[in-house]
Every structure is written in structure tokens, then in C-alpha cells.
Amino acid sequence: MSNCRGCGILLQTENKTKMGYIPEEKKNEALCQRCFKIRNYNEFSEGKVKTNREIIESINKDETFVFFLVDLLNINDEMLESYYAIKKPKSLVLTKIDYWPKSLKKEKIASWLKRTLGIQEELLFISTKRKESYKSLLNRLKEKKLKQAYLVGYTNVGKSTLINALKEEKAVTTSVYPNTTLNFIKIKIEELTLIDTPGLQYSSQLVKNQKFYKKINPKKELKPITYQLKKGASLLIEDFIRIENKSEKANLTLYVNNELQITKIYEKNNTLKEACKNKKKLKKNEDLVLNAIGFINFKTETEVMIYTKEEMEIAKRESIFGEKE
Numbered sequence: 595m596s597n598c599r600g601c602g603i604l605l606q607t608e609n610k611t612k613m614g615y616i617p618e619e620k621k622n623e624a625l626c627q628r629c630f631k632i633r634n635y636n637e638f639s640e641g642k643v644k645t646n647r648e649i650i651e652s653i654n655k656d657e658t659f660v661f662f663l664v665d666l667l668n669i670n671d672e673m674l675e676s677y678y679a680i681k682k683p684k685s686l687v688l689t690k691i692d693y694w695p696k697s698l699k700k701e702k703i704a705s706w707l708k709r710t711l712g713i714q715e716e717l718l719f720i721s722t723k724r725k726e727s728y729k730s731l732l733n734r735l736k737e738k739k740l741k742q743a744y745l746v747g748y749t750n751v752g753k754s755t756l757i758n759a760l761k762e763e764k765a766v767t768t769s770v771y772p773n774t775t776l777n778f779i780k781i782k783i784e785e786l787t788l789i790d791t792p793g794l795q796y797s798s799q800l801v802k803n804q805k806f807y808k809k810i811n812p813k814k815e816l817k818p819i820t821y822q823l824k825k826g827a828s829l830l831i832e833d834f835i836r837i838e839n840k841s842e843k844a845n846l847t848l849y850v851n852n853e854l855q856i857t858k859i860y861e862k863n864n865t866l867k868e869a870c871k872n873k874k875k876l877k878k879n880e881d882l883v884l885n886a887i888g889f890i891n892f893k894t895e896t897e898v899m900i901y902t903k904e905e906m907e908i909a910k911r912e913s914i915f916g917e918k919e
Contacts (some may be wrong), residue, residue: 598891600629600766602777602790603641603738613776615639632774641776648792649746650679652778658789659740661718662683663747663756666694666703667816667849667888670909673748674711676794680746685716685734689752692723693812695849703914710912722752724757732760737785742776742787748886749773749793750811757781757790766790781865796885810887812851818891819856820847826861835884836866836901840873844896850888866901872908874897891915 597604603614605626615627631637644652653660660682664673688703696783696907700719702710718734721727735743745753754766754775760783779790779892784824809832821829823839823846830836832855859865876892878880882900885887891914900908 596624596628597777597779598626598629599624599708599779600633600774601626601641602766602779602792603628604777608908638774641773643773643776643795644792646676649791649794650676653744653746654679654681656682656744658682659735659738659743661687661743661745663687663689663745663751663753664700665690666749667812667912668748668751668883668886669707669711670883670885670907670911672796672885672907672909673794673884676748685718686713687718687720687731688723689720689747689756689890690812691719692721693816695816695818698914706912706914713829720752720756722755723776728756728759731756731788732783732786741785742789744789744791746791747794749795750886751793753793757783757788760788809853810851813853816849817852818847818849819852820845821858823858828859828863830857830865831887832861833865834903835887836869837882837890838899838901840897840899841893841895844898845893846896847893848888850884854887866903869901869903870905871899871901873897874908874910876910879913879915881911881913883911885909 598614603626605616605621605624606612606614607621609615611627613628616625628639628641641828654747660680662677662680662684664686666688704717707717718730719727720730724889745756747753757766766779766781773793775792777789777792781788781790823829823844825839825842828836828838831850874882875897876895878895879891879893881891883890
């Protein structure tokens with residue numbers, strides 16, 4: 595039996611309740627029932643996925659070039675740890691540039707990545723709207739005289755969308771939910787081969803709720819939202835994250851999908867007060883990174899208490915806006 599052309603899992607016809615099931619009469623179509631339902635009915639079901647360690651170890655055993663895809667909103671310590679764990683020649687590919695605020699220029703981002711995060715490898719930028727930008731990956735392989743490359747990145751960064759755009763067909767299954775791709779999938783494009791990989795997973799992540807997850811990814815240009823908070827005031831993001839100001843005042847700007855509901859609340863409101871707690875002290879012009887959701891730029895030195903409905907990684911970094919002009 596072959597592998598599913600949509601998610602890469604090994605196909606089987608014996609058990610409807612297990613991953614990879616395909617009816618006997620449709621086995622020549624090479625698309626498992628899970629992928630069929632995602633594509634046609636938007637019915638998503640979780641599948642057993644490879645761990646980050648398993649994915650990276652498999653890549654490091656090969657001699658193949660790597661394109662590591664990342665969304666600017668989700669650059670954090672955990673993502674960087676995975677990036678540096680890949681010991682093969684690689685490029686960092688920044689996706690979804692159409693949705694970045696216009697104030698963020700490529701040159702500024704490139705300088706910040708090199709200066710602050712130590713990224714020395716080649717940087718590529720790809721657009722969701724301008725499909726021709728995807729071809730820059732193929733062109734780089736041709737220039738390097740290479741025949742294939744891995745596409746690696748955290749869930750929902752756009753790997754499968756990129757492949758489908760290059761193939762000009764639905765070659766692999768895409769969805770707004772994490773863990774759609776379950777195994778390595780080799781895709782032939784012209785004389786080259788791109789290998790789609792299962793999405794890397796954050797160790798802790800707030801986006802297990804599918805309804806909330808659908809709201810996270812911007813579908814149009816992101817509009818930053820600035821707030822001023824008095825001591826004790828909080829911002830509530832949906833009902834999943836509460837950011838409470840512990841300083842005399844706070845001036846901050848959110849870089850998250852504008853479809854997310856953000857509400858200013860005060861001390862008497864106890865929403866999420868019994869949830870997971872994480873205290874952070876931020877310097878002037880530092881970013882607070884919310885894994886898989888986005889980041890918050892603090893214009894003032896501020897101490898905050900972050901309450902999250904479930905455990906999640908909260909990190910600080912030098913702001914992308916911190917570079918002196």
C-alpha cells in the first residue's frame with residue numbers, strides 16, 4: 595500500500611478508526627479519508643505526528659538542502675532552537691509578508707534578524723498573494739545546482755500552501771489547523787523535488803481550541819493596535835490570554851490578527867485570574883512573544899502579569915522596532 599498524497603501517512607483499508615484509512619474501492623486515488631474530509635467538508639481530526647526531534651534527526655541524516663519557513667509573528671526562542679538544531683545547509687524563509695504592517699521593510703527585518711538573533715544564513719521572503727515569489731525557492735536551488743530540498747517549519751507556516759501554488763494544483767492537504775501533514779511527502783516540480791515535512795510543534799501552545807485557532811492567522815494586512823493601561827488594568831485576548839499591567843502606566847502595541855477580540859478590563863473583573871500565571875519585566879521597546887499568536891511591543895518599561903487559559907511559552911526579545919535609524 596502506498597502513502598497518502600495529501601498528508602503522507604501510510605494508507606490502509608482495514609480499520610476505519612485508524613489514521614490512513616481509505617475504502618478499498620478508492621485506494622487507487624491515494625487520498626486517505628481524513629484528507630478527503632478536510633478538503634471537502636472542513637472536518638479536521640487529529641493524527642499522530644512525528645516529534646520535533648524525530649523530524650530534525652531524519653533531516654540531519656540526509657545531505658539535502660533545507661528551507662526553514664517562519665512567520666514573522668512567531669519568531670521566538672523555541673523556533674530558533676529548532677532552526678539551529680538543523681545542521682544542514684539552509685535558508686530562512688519568511689512567509690506571509692503581505693500581512694505585515696507596511697512600516698516593516700525587508701531591509702529592517704533582515705538587519706534585525708542578523709543583529710539580534712544571529713541569523714547568518716541567506717534570507718528569502720515569500721508572498722501569499724504574489725505566487726511568483728514562491729518560485730524564488732526553486733530558483734535558489736537551480737542556482738546552487740541542487741535537485742531537492744526539505745521544507746521545514748512550525749505548524750501552519752505555509753509549507754503546504756507553497757507547494758500547492760508551485761504545483762498549481764492541490765498536491766498536498768492544507769487546513770487552518772495544526773498537524774495536517776503527518777509524514778514526509780516528496781513533490782516533483784519540474785526537475786526538482788521539494789519534501790514537505792510534518793509541522794514542528796511548540797512544547798506548550800494555547801491554540802488547542804480549533805475555534806480560537808481559526809482566528810489567529812491574519813487574512814489581510816495586519817493593523818497594529820496601541821493601548822495605554824493604568825496600573826491594574828488588563829487586556830483580554832478572547833478569553834484565552836489576560837495581560838495585566840503592574841506598573842504605574844504602560845504603553846503597548848499589539849501585533850496580532852485583527853479578528854481576535856481584545857477587551858480592556860479592570861481589577862474587579864476576575865476573568866482568568868485563577869489561570870496559569872507568568873510574570874515578565876519588559877524594558878522600553880522590548881517585545882513580548884505569544885507563541886503562534888503574535889507579539890506585543892512595549893513602548894515603556896513595564897511589569898506585567900500574564901494569565902493564560904492553558905500553559906504556553908511566553909518569551910521576551912529585543913524589538914524588531916528597536917534598531918536605530
